[in-house]
Amino acid sequence: xxxxxxxxxxxxxxxxxxxxxxxxxxxxxxxxxxxxxxxxxxxxxxxxxxxxxxxxxxxxxxxxxxxxxxxxxxxxxxxxxxxxxxxxxxxxxxxxxxxxxxxxxxxxxxxxxxxxxxxxxxxxxxxxxxxxxxxxxxxxxxxxxx
Numbered sequence: 001x002x003x004x005x006x007x008x009x010x011x012x013x014x015x016x017x018x019x020x021x022x023x024x025x026x027x028x029x030x031x032x033x034x035x036x037x038x039x040x041x042x043x044x045x046x047x048x049x050x051x052x053x054x055x056x057x058x059x060x061x062x063x064x065x066x067x068x069x070x071x072x073x074x075x076x077x078x079x080x081x082x083x084x085x086x087x088x089x090x091x092x093x094x095x096x097x098x099x100x101x102x103x104x105x106x107x108x109x110x111x112x113x114x115x116x117x118x119x120x121x122x123x124x125x126x127x128x129x130x131x132x133x134x135x136x137x138x139x140x141x142x143x144x145x146x
Contacts, residue, residue, distance in 0.1 A: 003093065005100040008049035008061070010041045015058035016051065023061070023083035036063075050100060052084070052093050060084040062097045064113075072111035077101070079115040082124070094127055 008016060016037070021028055039047040046067060052060035063081040079101060084093045105113045115132075116139060117124040128134075 002055050003096060004053045005050055005097055006053065008040050008051050012051060012058065013037060016049075016061060019051075019058065019061045019083055019085060022085065023081050050097060052097050054088060054091075054093070059088040060093045060097055062101055064101060066110070069111070074109050074111040077105055077110045077113045079113060082115075089123070095131070098127070098131060 017033075020033065020036070036047075039045045040049040040063065047063065047065050049061060049063045051058050051062075061081065061083050062079060065078045065080055066075050067078065069076050079098070082094050082097060084097075102113055113132075115128070117128055119125070
């Protein structure tokens with residue numbers, strides 16, 4: 001098993017798309033998909049992505065957003081999406097991707113790396129409880145526009 005974590009590049013779109021669809025549980029909005037890919041591959045945009053390749057096949061993705069905050073001088077990183085193809089789960093791929101992102105965070109001197117996970121997503125909770133510190137906050141959302 002040869003696992004490689006690397007940044008997404010524009011040529012990755014055909015391999016990324018099925019993972020993106022899986023991450024979104026098969027509900028694709030073409031405009032959002034097109035814009036997301038454009039942002040992920042624009043080096044001047046604060047949205048980035050990594051992929052996991054197993055023996056040359058893309059099997060996982062992580063998307064993240066770098067932004068400033070009032071709580072720190074250095075920027076912070078919001079890890080928005082972590083997804084591994086179901087066929088390749090339980091092999092530690094998600095953990096490797098998150099740890100790779102944490103190494104980038106360390107190198108770039110981001111103040112923190114943070115994320116949200118559904119409380120009933122047992123796989124995500126099992127991974128994250130061993131990586132991060134769980135804070136007791138409630139998320140509230142006020143939808144504005146689509």
